[in-house]
Amino acid sequence: MAEAIAFSPGRDLVAVGENDGTILLWDVTDPARPRLATRIADQTSQILSIDFSPDGRMLAAGGHDRTLMVWDLTDVTAPQRLTAVSAYDDNFRQTVFGPDAGTLVTVNTAGARPAATVRDVSALRDAVRDPRGLACDLAGELTPTVWARMLPAVPFRHTCSGLSG
Numbered sequence: 537m538a539e540a541i542a543f544s545p546g547r548d549l550v551a552v553g554e555n556d557g558t559i560l561l562w563d564v565t566d567p568a569r570p571r572l573a574t575r576i577a578d579q580t581s582q583i584l585s586i587d588f589s590p591d592g593r594m595l596a597a598g599g600h601d602r603t604l605m606v607w608d609l610t611d612v613t614a615p616q617r618l619t620a621v622s623a624y625d626d627n628f629r630q631t632v633f634g635p636d637a638g639t640l641v642t643v644n645t646a647g648a649r650p651a652a653t654v655r656d657v658s659a660l661r662d663a664v665r666d667p668r669g670l671a672c673d674l675a676g677e678l679t680p681t682v683w684a685r686m687l688p689a690v691p692f693r694h695t696c697s698g699l700s701g
Contacts, residue, residue, distance in 0.1 A: 589661065606640070
């Protein structure tokens with residue numbers, strides 16, 4: 537049974553969070569014939585809230601098991617889990633991306649007033665948008681010696697040249 541649903545901005549994709557923790561991604565390019573693009577079975581309990589990042593490249597879901605997960609949807613048929621964190625208490629109600637996809641907010645209703653937790657997910661967003669650039673920022677250019685040791689059968693080429701940032 538569907539517990540949470542979200543429509544991806546800029547893509548013909550709908551995410552449906554199920555009672556058993558499964559997330560179904562539906563390709564609705566032809567609304568008369570929705571096609572199951574993939575099934576994500578990482579969560580272990582009822583999905584309570586689900587949201588796409590504004591660019592549609594990431595999906596966040598919060599479940600009854602108090603876990604918030606985020607996936608890279610660059611390849612919709614093979615989502616890659618980016619993170620899973622214990623994120624909230626039993627009173628969780630909603631998760632939503634900020635307009636730049638660099639923040640993720642969870643809301644719970646504990647106490648007299650709802651409380652929001654804002655998380656910086658800009659590193660996840662940047663990794664999805666430019667994984668090569670992030671790798672170069674973290675590790676730098678591979679030297680010919682390191683290249684030969686790691687990729688002996690592949691001719692050397694520069695790994696980070698031509699990247700801005």
